[in-house]
Amino acid sequence: MLTAALAAALPAHAESTAGYEEAAITITAARSDRDLKNLNTPALGVGIGSDQIGAINAANVEDTLRYAPNLIVRKRYIGDPNATLSFRNMHTSQTPRALVTVDGFLISDFLGASFDTAPKWAVLAPDDVARAEIIYGPTSARYSGNSLGGTLRLDTRGIREESVRLNAQGIFQNYKYYATNEDLFGYALDGQVDLVLGNRGGISAGYRHFENEGQPQQWRTAAPGTPLAEQAIVDTELGFPLRIAAQDSVVDSREDQIRLRGNFDLTDGWTIRSLAALLLDEEDAADPVSFLTGADGAPSFVGVAGVTRGLSETSELLTGIGAAGALAGWSLDLTLSHYTALRDWTRSSDPVDLETGLFPDRGFTTDANADWTNMEVVAERRLGAHAVAAGLSYMGYDGDAVTADTALWRGSGAGAVRTASGGETRLLGIFAEDAVNLAPWASLTAGLRYEHWRASEGFLVSRDDRVDYAPRTEDALSPKLALSINPPEAGTEIVLSAAWATRFPTIGELYQAGLISYGPDVGELDLGGFDPSLRPERGLDLQLTGSRRFGNVELTLSGYRQRVEDTLFSQTILVPGPDDPNMPVSQSLVTNIGETRTWGADIILAAEDIFLDGLALDANISRIDAKITRNPLNPALVGNRFPRVPEWRANASLRYAVSRALDLAANVRHQDTPERNIENNASSRCDTFYCVSPFTFVDLKARIHFKRFDIDLGVDNLLDEKAFVFHPYPGRTFVAGLRWTGGL
Template identity: 35%
Template sequence: MSWLHLLTTLSIIAVSGTAARAEEKEDIAILVVGQRDRPISIEPRGLSVSLGDRQFAGVNAANAEDLIKYAPDFFVRSRFIGDNAAVVGFRGTHTTQSARALVMVDGFVISNFLGNSFGFPPAWGIVSPGEIGQFDVVYGPYSARYPGNSMGGIVNVTTRAPERTEAFGNVQGFIQPYRHYGTQESLWGGSVEAGFGFKQKDGPFSLRVSGRRLRNNTQPLFFYQLVPAAPGAPATPISGGITDRGSLIKAPIAGDYATAHTKQDQARAQLRFDSGDVHVEALFTYWWNSDRQLDPKTYLRGPNGLPFYGSQANGGRVLLNGAAYTLNPFLSFNQGIADKDEWLAGLKVAAPVLGFDITATLSTLQYDRLRTRRSNGYLAGLSNGPGILIAQGPTDWYTLDVTAARTIGAHAIALGLNANRYRTSQLGYSTLRWRDAATPSFISLTGGKTRLFGVFAEDEISLADGLTVTPGVRAEFWRSYDGRRILGPAVTRYAPRRDHRVDPKLSARWVFAPGWATELSLATATRFPTVGELFQGSLNADGSFSVTSFDPTLKPEHSRDANLLLRRDLGRVTLTGSLFYQRVRNTIFNYLGFNANNVASLTFRNIDVTRQYGAELIAEARNWPFEGVDLDANAARIDAITVRNRADPASEGVQFARIPKWRLNANLRYHIDDGTLFALGARYASRPNSDIDGLLRGDSYGYTSELLQVDAKLSHRINAQLHISAGVNNLTNDKSWVFNPVSQRTFLIEAGWTL
């Protein structure tokens, strides 16, 4: 039986079934956790979460994405405050599969579908935590309204609209006493935010303008290691180094990549017009970002007892504790500066037209500047000597969404279209002076474009009291074009490609008794390759071009998904059980390997079939077990494996990389009095495999490790205008890894005011 036939059969069964009449009216959406004062902003098919101020109050939030870190079976890869690679993971979605998460702000797309890895996170920096009024999360691709990038899930941020004319401000300070290997530093940071909101008393216009400045010093994200060499040849004797037998590469730790100094500035303006049924919204935001790593630290000492950063003598060979190694002086203890400036502009119009409620959203994100400069070794860094420049040429995306909705009797019909265009261009140069990128010599250029056009239809049918069935269908038409690679004088152009898919959806929701609700959601989804996966090549750390870092022949991912929910509302306590299943053909995965110089290199490949299923238990308590106590807690068991992989048979039957078997999140909030709140948060993830073959499992540098972090926060509202808080993230100082180290114990203080 085909998947489409299965959907049709289940729809007929749902229509012909007899539904018990609910004795009380309940919301049509099954929201398992969160606020219910405002409607969820995403179509709630499958597991759905809506978070608001009540939940936000229990979080130490320095980044926007911090506000959702306790959501059920959810993970935010945030390594430090101000992290530029904070991708999100749903259920069994790998954190390098960033293109499987559709993230929006007020309906404007901020997901970076230029690529699919840590380097392409959502543009979180365009919104600050204080601007956010609501965070909605829906798991899986069960609504036809959204593209195949919703294969993992959907996140929408709703920002605060002015309710009156006001001014506001917020200051934060944080410190992380970091201790690992030979690096011991107290890392300080802080942020300042201010703005104003204006709302006409008797008019349709409102305006909110804000700006934020964040500065933070973060732990080193990488460490240098010596490379074992054959004995016998002349070598420079050295001492020091750190031995970590638990690290991924079994070689002495030579030093760190330097603590990173992060600078971020944000300017944001949002104009709204509301008159009757007409709503217009215009958004513009600019984000300046700079990351500087200028002080790498060595743990080694040379023959003279001074710090040793490598030497050209003896071809870089060194002798440590009687063993021979190499330390390439041109690839070690580099200095680096990364700059990224981007802006987002969007326009949304909603109005009734010819009996339909029409909503149209148009947005673009543009990179004004995106470049990374790096020295060739320590001495070149100090003297502004030779280095590497990686720069983006024209890189941007445009998205358009139009939806027409109308209710006709028992039918709530939605029709619409989506369109997007993504463009990338990346250039690599060698330079004589790395800081100012002087006298660049061309190495490579790669780039290309993708385009997607989608149409959908969805019909939410109220069949009887408490029973709703929503069939839908989505068709997508995809094209890649203008793909090119230039290496010196050699020019390669890639033939354009076209593809299309039709994906059916079905969701049946039944409120079958007072306080009881269940929902079955079925769908297929197609995630086409990103322009970066197809065309954007990269330079390895040694300056060589990585010919495997992209693949113009990648196939689209295609999933079959199912989710069954059962919710029991007991008044102050709500319990939800969830079973989910996903089978994906042609999963795109990024393999990590090493080139001839023992430098890490990435390779994109299709995996024939992967599969995940699991169970989730979610509890939400309000004023229970006694007045003033709120609890959100959830546990998930995930079984995600590679079913078939002809390119790597050893991976078959193995738990998929970076996916834990257990994940638990919880947030407890105790309202001591009307103005004082104490909160505890906890996140746990069991130890996953760090590679697709299941051979690499560990709890140190280079691995994805077990995670157990506890957070605490105490906040107090002094009056209607002023509030203060103090908190600790990672209270127990758990040392965890996502290859890179995650922040250790971090203290935060905050004060905010409103006039």
């Protein structure tokens, strides 16, 4: 698991030319890549080192975070493009609260707050990741209000020698639930060439092809009274019968990935770094399966509601360049990156005909456009007892989507427009931070961030109706303060921090193309089902963290309290009815919840060479109490637990380097049952499809080293536990890999 590399005050963790000293706390026998090196924070931070990553059956980049303290990646199946990241008290759809970078280049999708705005993990292959750094909460003025949940930085493997790397990986699972019984296969082939440019830098170029069959993501029900309903499998776990009659299609995922990284030393101590990734993705979910049979003995969808077929295709490009060096006594770092969706379309059939059980040819197609640009410059300098940092940042996001009818969902062109929506946001940030040594055993870090936000070009289209929205602007100041104490006794550190942060709404939250679910206009765009005047979230984060080293063991205890005013989240409220404004009806839409509060605590243990040389243990346990404390729009929700946030999370990783030729790992990840919905109603907590269930997954891995070859043999979810995040998580999955590294 993770070693908790508790961040000291700002001067203690930065590795820049600003003259910052070494971190006060180091773990005896732990490798230096466990310490925070690039994410500067005076509060809790953890590093994931190369040996920890090597103990994971990583099929995709996001798997490297699997055993991190108090976070989860909602990954429904291997290759899932909607693998959202959740820190501590975040719902897994609150993606704008997670700031994610690769070598400093932004990969967070802040176009919306939904399951389909996950970070762009696929700009890397799993073997590109050398280490990761995580900080919890908005504790540094360096990072925008999108760090309200936390910040993650992925660092790539250095280019140190000319080499060729060839990887092959195979995946297999047999998934069974209800009448589903599927043998599912996947594989990945990856080749990479590293070229060294004398003693001044290097270039790495790679290509990866990935395919996988994911288990069906949803089961469909038959309405009572329909001709074949009595054949359905009845699930009463929810407190009412679900008549399971069919499964959605197995998800066939294919991805081609072209990657280019580089770094070069210029004159006068300046260096440049670059990253480019072209992603070509396809998903096929066009083969649902019915569990019912008609009079002729053939499978039948008669009476089965909501069954559709679909295809999707995306082409994405991320490019970034950065420079670092010294100028006039200041250490400077400049970063520029741009993401664009070259193509992003989905095709879906209309639902199966309930009377005939036949799929219609008609359907709809959605074409989306998305791009964002991120720029940042940071300057640092030591002035006596002060370590000063200042910087500017800019984030610009643009997106729109058009959904249109089509006569032939598999291939004909778009017809009449059903709905369309879009807009743009801009965020300009300025920060200043000062870390001052008060005494040999104490330091104080104070920071202030100013942000100016603008939303514009917002529009909604419903058939022939169009509504355009006036631009909006908002400003925010977010102060930060932290006191770090290092008692004279070596190996102990205490940090108390307070941080304010403002997270502004996204395009998707402001201009949602929601559909009317009631009345004569059902299925049409609900032009009143959103709020273009949403207020930003404003959070206060308090943390108290203590860390102590006992020989080869480090123990970290962290308590925190976070209060967020005007939390942005979907809830059901009463609105005027479409026929009679005096008769209110229920409507679900993104709103500002008055206030949510979270109390929590983390215990993190890191141990090296315990009992035996080469035996390491990382373990953590977290308790979270996240509740709604004020909600003027729906007071009945006050006191409810925030959905998808469990009360307990725990992880453990035991690793043993048996010899130079063999490494073994046994890992466990657990969470208890969270509430599925904000209403916390009777159907919210259960352990079956439709719910967000508890899980305890046991994962094993062995790595064999033989000359230039590495052989990986592993299994995830060894006990084949069936768990759900509404959709099912994978069952027992076997992973095998072969890696060869040679020189040029």
